[in-house]
Amino acid sequence: MNLALLLEMAAEAAPDRVGLVCDGKRWTYGALLDAARGAFELIEQSNAEYVALLDESSEAAVIAVFGAALAGVPYCPLNYRLPDADLAALLGRISPALVIGDEERISRIASDQGHTVMARQEFTLKAQEAVPEPDSREYDPGEGVAIQLFTSGTTAAPKAAILRHSNLLGYILGTVEFAGAEESDSALVVVPPYHIAGISALLSSVYSLRRIVMLPVFSPEAWLDLIAAEAISNAFVVPTMLARIVDALDRGQSSDVSTLRAIAYGGGKMPLTVIRRALELFPDAGFTNAYGLTETSSTVALLGPDDHREAFASGNPDVQARLTSLGKPIPTIELEIRSESGEVLGPNEAGEIYVRGEQVSGEYREKSALDAEGWFPTRDAGYLDANGYLFLSGRADDVIVRGGENMSPGEIEDVLLMHPSIADACACAVPSVEWGESVGAALVIREGCDLPSEDDLRSLVRSRLRSSRVPEKIIFVDALPYNEMGKLLRRKVKVAFSA
Structure with missing residues (x-):
């Protein structure tokens, strides 16, 4: 199977339902699929081996990821915050690519690399113009690499983490109900497009038929305003964002957040003071702590809404402590804590977190990090308590x-x-x-x-x-x-x- 199946199913089930809102423009699921098929034509014409995005979140990101899937080439969103030299090196590793985004910068730092470059608006417009006639095309996209994300390169040159269609679909099909969202449901996406959390939020929203609302540049005021203006029901934030939202509300920022039913967070350690205050400020919202990595196609463990509220209200110190945990492994994931010698450890014994499952890639262009039995070493240190809650005790590599x-x-x-x-x-x-x-x-x-x-x-x-x-x-x-x-x-x- 191929990621394009998610959008095809959504467009077939509800072609006229609004699937995306960005900068005030609304796209139905049918229009998104048409644009993705037009993007396929552009990719074919360019002879690109990758589709890269060097831009903030926009409709171009949605069209590009599914267009790349239809064309059977990897989608590779790049961190536009990187210095020129680092970015040029990454662009050189994916040449020739169809690169969408900052034309001036790409021509300045990578003009000799053989890329086809389009600005966001040009790509979006041409994708709409290039839509083939119905039934005039047969798509055979294959089942290879769907996404390539470069790691942050904290200890060496960035590694190219690859996620196959089977990994990402294993995560989505195992955790999301098809068409499970009401037509009024909407998800506010503010995570950068080069982050696995942003990609997984996009894919899961499409499969559930939830309306995606994009906020390209975060500020707590803009986030709160958009919650009210679009009657947002679901949102994902990183801890620093939630801290700024809490601070804005405590300083008197007003907003109608009555429609907000679910707030998920992840990507770093959540300060206890922040999550406790957020639970007070959003008493009707269900909070979820999602722990995952690029190499695992996003989430492998969750601390769900009931656990948050129970821990928040409890007088039992052991239950209270769960607010600082990552929750429990999701049903489709196996998780172990191992010692440096590889021994599987028991409750409350700290070691390295290992995971295994269909969604776990653990694969890089350079090599695979999986062991002979398919286990991936996360390089995160942690432990499981007696009730199976996962706690992070530090980074195994001190990052x-x-x-x-x-x-x-x-x-x-x-x-x-x-x-x-x-x-x-x-x-x-x-x-x-x-x-x-x-x-x-x-x-x-x-x-x-x-x-x-x-x-x-x-x-x-x-x-x-x-x-x-x-x-x-x-x-x-x-x-x-x-x-x-x-x-x-x-x-x-x-x-x-x-x-």
């Missing part, structure tokens, strides 16, 4: 997750060590109410050097890396802890920030 963005401590340390007064450096995650995690830096001063100012150190990082990498907290220590093998013990450093 800092700030607002859903993965960051390598090593790249931050390398910049800090460029300062002449710094002899040793350790970057690690520290708790942040706004971002879930932020960057902390523990520094050792070179003997005989003066103590540098924190402003100078932050300016140094900002000049070399993106602003999200700038340390929020800086401490100075006499020495950093290492084990007998010379490995930096980051967990011990983290303790120093809580002292």
Whole structure:
């Protein structure tokens, strides 16, 4: 089977139902399928081996993902926030592609790579114009790679994670009821198109026949206004977004949110203070914490609405603690906690999270990460309690997750060590109410050097890396802890920030 089947079923069942709202324009499911078939023609004409998107969320993303599926080529949305050099390198890895989005930037950084480039409006218009006559085309898209997403490259060059049609359909068909949404149901999508959560939200909404409402650029005010204007019933946010929404409401921002029945969140650690306040501010909404990865086609564990409300209202500390959990594995997923030696651990024993199931790809263009029995090592550390609730206890590879963005401590340390007064450096995650995690830096001063100012150190990082990498907290220590093998013990450093 192929992802295009989801849109074909939706268009056949309800061709005149509104399936997408973006920038005030409404698209029916029938019109979306027509445009996807027109996009197929454009892809065929371009001889592209990939369809890439370098743009914010829009109707072009929906048309492109299903057009690529019909054409049997991978859809590859790119992170438009990347620096030019990094983006040019990724574009070079998918040449030749039909690239939709920022024409000026693509021509400036990748003009010699053989791409066909179209602006968003041009692609959308030409896809509508190129719709073939009914029954004049037979589509045989195949069952290969549906989506290719580049990892954040926190420790090395970004890996190309691939999701096959079978992986994504395994997730959708196993978790979503076809045509299960009422015609009035609508989902507000604000996650960037290059994030697996945005892709899964799109696919699940199409299959359930839910109206998709896109908000390309997030602000809490715009989010709340759109909830009221479009009578939104479902929404997905990352923790930093929910924190800003809560703050806006606490500052007096008003909005009619009476239609909002379900709020899902994921992509990073949710601060307990934020989720508790959100449960107070949205008493009629069901909250769901969704834990998943790119390599697993999105969600593998859920903490559902009943669990949220029970934990929020309970006086039992063990039940209260579930608000900080990831919930339980979904029925189509097997999940284990393993030790470093590969032993399967019991309740409340921390180790690495492994998952297995039809939706789990665990595959990269470079190689597969699955073991011989199909298990995928998530590189997340966690444990299952006695009742089967999954708790995240850290990142197995010490990656800092700030607002859903993965960051390598090593790249931050390398910049800090460029300062002449710094002899040793350790970057690690520290708790942040706004971002879930932020960057902390523990520094050792070179003997005989003066103590540098924190402003100078932050300016140094900002000049070399993106602003999200700038340390929020800086401490100075006499020495950093290492084990007998010379490995930096980051967990011990983290303790120093809580002292």
